[in-house]
Amino acid sequence: MAELKLIGFLCNWCSYAGADMAGTARLKQPGELRIIRMPCTGRVDPLLVLKAFQEGADGVLVSGCHPGDCHYNEGNYYARRRLELLARMLPAFGIEPERFEYTWVSASEGARWAQVVDDFTTRIRMLGIGDEPTVAKQPDDQRTGEERAVNE
Amino acid sequence: MISELAKSELSMSDLAAKISEALAGADLVLGWTASGPGGVAAPARFYEQAEAQQAVFDSTCVHNLAVHLPRLKERRVGIVAKPCDARAVNQLIAEREIDPGRVSVIGVECPSMVDVKTIWRRFGYGARIEDDGERLLVNGAEVERGKYTPAKCADCADRVHPAGEQSAAVADVTDETAADERQLRERFNAMSPAERREFWREQYSRCIRCYACREACPMCYCRDVCIMQSDESRWTGGGVNAGDAEMMQLIRVNHLAGRCTGCGECERACPAGIPLMLLMEEQNRVVEELFGHRAGVDPDARPPLLSFNANNDGWRKA
Amino acid sequence: MRFITREKIQDLLEALASEAEVWAPRELNGSGGSIMFERWRSGDPIAFEGVTTLSAKDMVLPRTEKLFGFRYTAGTGNLLAEALGQSAGQPAKEKGEHLSIDPAEPVAEKVLFGVRACDAKALDVLDSLFNRADGSGYEDPGYRSRRAGLTVITIACTSCDEACFCSSFDNGPAEKAGSDLIFYPVDTGFLVEAVTVRGEKILARDEAAKSGQLFEESMLQPPALAETARVEGTADMETLLPAIFADLDFWERSTASCISCGFCTYGCPTCHCFNIHDEMRGDREGERLRSWDACMFHIYTQEASGHNPRPTPAHRYRNRINHKFSYYPENQGQILCTGCGRCIRGCPAGLDIREVMTAALAHARGQGST
Numbered sequence: 003m004a005e006l007k008l009i010g011f012l013c014n015w016c017s018y019a020g021a022d023m024a025g026t027a028r029l030k031q032p033g034e035l036r037i038i039r040m041p042c043t044g045r046v047d048p049l050l051v052l053k054a055f056q057e058g059a060d061g062v063l064v065s066g067c068h069p070g071d072c073h074y075n076e077g078n079y080y081a082r083r084r085l086e087l088l089a090r091m092l093p094a095f096g097i098e099p100e101r102f103e104y105t106w107v108s109a110s111e112g113a114r115w116a117q118v119v120d121d122f123t124t125r126i127r128m129l130g131i132g133d134e135p136t137v138a139k140q141p142d143d144q145r146t147g148e149e150r151a152v153n154e
Numbered sequence: 155m156i157s158e159l160a161k162s163e164l165s166m167s168d169l170a171a172k173i174s175e176a177l178a179g180a181d182l183v184l185g186w187t188a189s190g191p192g193g194v195a196a197p198a199r200f201y202e203q204a205e206a207q208q209a210v211f212d213s214t215c216v217h218n219l220a221v222h223l224p225r226l227k228e229r230r231v232g233i234v235a236k237p238c239d240a241r242a243v244n245q246l247i248a249e250r251e252i253d254p255g256r257v258s259v260i261g262v263e264c265p266s267m268v269d270v271k272t273i274w275r276r277f278g279y280g281a282r283i284e285d286d287g288e289r290l291l292v293n294g295a296e297v298e299r300g301k302y303t304p305a306k307c308a309d310c311a312d313r314v315h316p317a318g319e320q321s322a323a324v325a326d327v328t329d330e331t332a333a334d335e336r337q338l339r340e341r342f343n344a345m346s347p348a349e350r351r352e353f354w355r356e357q358y359s360r361c362i363r364c365y366a367c368r369e370a371c372p373m374c375y376c377r378d379v380c381i382m383q384s385d386e387s388r389w390t391g392g393g394v395n396a397g398d399a400e401m402m403q404l405i406r407v408n409h410l411a412g413r414c415t416g417c418g419e420c421e422r423a424c425p426a427g428i429p430l431m432l433l434m435e436e437q438n439r440v441v442e443e444l445f446g447h448r449a450g451v452d453p454d455a456r457p458p459l460l461s462f463n464a465n466n467d468g469w470r471k472a
Numbered sequence: 473m474r475f476i477t478r479e480k481i482q483d484l485l486e487a488l489a490s491e492a493e494v495w496a497p498r499e500l501n502g503s504g505g506s507i508m509f510e511r512w513r514s515g516d517p518i519a520f521e522g523v524t525t526l527s528a529k530d531m532v533l534p535r536t537e538k539l540f541g542f543r544y545t546a547g548t549g550n551l552l553a554e555a556l557g558q559s560a561g562q563p564a565k566e567k568g569e570h571l572s573i574d575p576a577e578p579v580a581e582k583v584l585f586g587v588r589a590c591d592a593k594a595l596d597v598l599d600s601l602f603n604r605a606d607g608s609g610y611e612d613p614g615y616r617s618r619r620a621g622l623t624v625i626t627i628a629c630t631s632c633d634e635a636c637f638c639s640s641f642d643n644g645p646a647e648k649a650g651s652d653l654i655f656y657p658v659d660t661g662f663l664v665e666a667v668t669v670r671g672e673k674i675l676a677r678d679e680a681a682k683s684g685q686l687f688e689e690s691m692l693q694p695p696a697l698a699e700t701a702r703v704e705g706t707a708d709m710e711t712l713l714p715a716i717f718a719d720l721d722f723w724e725r726s727t728a729s730c731i732s733c734g735f736c737t738y739g740c741p742t743c744h745c746f747n748i749h750d751e752m753r754g755d756r757e758g759e760r761l762r763s764w765d766a767c768m769f770h771i772y773t774q775e776a777s778g779h780n781p782r783p784t785p786a787h788r789y790r791n792r793i794n795h796k797f798s799y800y801p802e803n804q805g806q807i808l809c810t811g812c813g814r815c816i817r818g819c820p821a822g823l824d825i826r827e828v829m830t831a832a833l834a835h836a837r838g839q840g841s842t
Contacts, residue, residue, distance in 0.1 A: 053389070056401060076462060084411075091436065096353070191634045279633040363763075393761050394535035394764065
């Protein structure tokens with residue numbers, strides 16, 4: 003099957019370091035997750051997650067420091083609120099909520115990170131390739147490139 | 155900040171008096187006159203006390219005049235406001251966008267609005283609309299009120315003005331009330347995510363990127379620097395196609411999280427009839443569920459997404 | 473003139489559909505009842521009454537038009553240099569790589585049925601800018617090819633609504649400019665008149681229209697006069713409007729409700745401002761697009777420094793009125809308005825260009841109350 007495109011937004015201080023640890027320890031984990039390093043989960047704009055889905059991501063994972071341990075003290079508290087709201091809005095936007103997850107993995111939790119990636123990837127594999135990217139590849143002549151099915 | 159609420163049988167002379175009073179301490183008052191086509195209300199500005207006599211308030215006053223307040227920051231402004239409009243004023247104050255010392259609100263109880271846009275689509279632009287509180291007449295003939303009551307009015311929880319007094323009885327909610335809108339919501343709620351994706355694709359294919367939704371929204375005061383249109387950060391392309399239009403709306407919905415006061419102006423302004431309130435209502439519901447917050451009820455409330463609870467917020471194990 | 477029944481129109485359109493795309497107005501349920509031009513296929517309903525929410529401008533000046541695609545491709549054959557250059561991570565075009573352009577796809581032939589005279593006239597107005605045949609050398613290739621491939625079939629109006637004002641500006645409900653064929657409603661169908669050679673060819677070919685008898689013009693229903701509010705006093709408007717340009721107070725008061733959304737400009741069949749922008753996919757390929765722009769947007773004249781010469785809705789509305797009724801008539805000899813009324817119907821704030829114009833002209837003559 004075509005390769006899944008999974009995007010991970012990881013905070014630099016905890017989760018990215020944890021993922022690094024999993025790597026140096028040679029822990030086995032699936033390779034589909036493509037990681038983007040952020041300074042903090044507080045920097046993860048929910049729109050980044052939605053943009054990723056729009057551009058064709060099959061799953062998006064956000065991971066940061068445990069609440070209380072944020073390198074910047076409170077970034078993940080904001081993230082927790084924003085991402086929970088986002089998770090609950092996904093069905094309204096037409097995105098299966100199981101394709102998104104946010105979690106907390108610390109720098110010393112390499113083994114846990116490998117497990118998180120494994121669980122997440124397995125779950126998305128079962129859901130299958132997601133929707134076609136909605137971002138138009140080329141603009142159409144009149145409205146959307148193909149005639150719209152007129153809503154009867 | 156909110157001046158004495160009008161009593162349930164609002165008379166136009168009471169309203170004129172209130173506006174006159176407000177003008178003693180304000181540069182202008184935002185309100186309505188009956189100068190629209192077919193006798194409907196049109197937004198107006200009162201600068202002189204003599205002009206206050208022309209003010210009206212009735213069920214065709216559908217506009218949310220709070221949208222003009224950010225542009226009038228430099229002046230002292232009065233505003234005639236329905237409960238949903240007053241919530242918008244409160245939210246602007248909560249966000250420190252306007253100075254409460256420069257705004258005076260003339261709160262009016264709302265008899266529930268009439269869906270002028272739909273009436274004109276069905277009966278022709280400018281059809282005469284008359285509403286005496288009992289019967290709704292279009293071009294002199296009675297029509298069923300329920301058919302032309304917007305869902306946001308039928309479901310309104312804001313009969314109580316934010317400052318406190320209970321409103322008078324409003325239009326009866328019958329089976330016919332806002333039937334089209336309710337049917338759409340039922341249909342939407344029953345859809346699977348994939349069906350909804352398809353639904354939105356079809357809806358957004360009609361979007362022409364006119365930005366009327368943004369301009370009609372009192373909370374969208376970013377104006378010149380709005381990222382939906384910015385060339386400096388390309389969150390969404392400039393083309394007029396469904397994918398870019400979807401991203402545009404996602405930006406709007408996300409930026410209004412915890413801020414939308416549910417006035418419905420975005421949907422009313424949309425020339426393509428896209429049901430934007432479906433997303434706004436859902437988000438407002440989730441915000442209330444998660445944070446117990448409704449935007450614009452308390453001008454001193456801390457916006458939920460600008461604050462946090464260091465203890466477990468309650469909905470997750472960690 | 474020929475006669476055609478409403479039923480036979482389906483046959484006519486089917487015949488046309490075999491050679492071109494046919495587009496016709498259709499009422500869309502579930503969108504608040506708006507009427508839009510949609511691709512027509514046999515059996516589809518057509519909205520004969522009313523006027524579309526958006527104009528026919530889309531057909532010649534699409535909302536988004538791909539001018540061309542482009543891509544940077546592998547270069548000159550010096551593999552070592554390429555390898556070194558690429559591993560240094562420099563942008564492709566700096567190493568002698570080639571830029572290839574994919575021209576836009578050819579445009580399909582279209583037949584637009586059920587246009588109103590206000591829209592057809594507007595095509596004529598747009599032609600005066602985008603499609604000059606006067607040897608001035610300016611011809612917009614995209615517009616030209618679409619205009620050349622477009623057949624316009626107009627239905628004359630026998631009724632109007634409160635927002636129509638076509639007779640105020642060199643136009644009328646049965647105006648022929650811009651049309652190839654014009655259909656006049658009569659009791660049992662339509663009388664059909666060819667306006668251009670292309671229209672005549674259609675009539676000559678079509679069985680349904682051919683087989684009708686010649687009818688007398690007296691059978692025509694009188695076209696709708698614009699009984700509604702007209703704009704009064706438009707003589708000399710080209711010079712009157714600039715005379716009150718500096719009176720910003722007047723413009724602020726008369727356009728106070730404007731919330732500066734872009735609908736009036738987008739719905740207008742004669743507004744034609746556009747934006748050209750490149751949309752990249754990665755850093756190797758992309759498209760150059762032309763999309764509608766609107767002078768009512770805040771950022772329309774915003775400068776790179778952040779300064780905005782038209783910072784308020786009043787400034788922008790003033791510009792719009794002047795452009796339509798003063799600058800364009802002076803420069804191009806055409807009024808940039810055909811009185812279709814879309815800006816009035818679609819305005820969420822209830823602004824009426826007729827009221828603003830009437831007030832402006834009166835004010836300029838020293839007669840207004842503001």
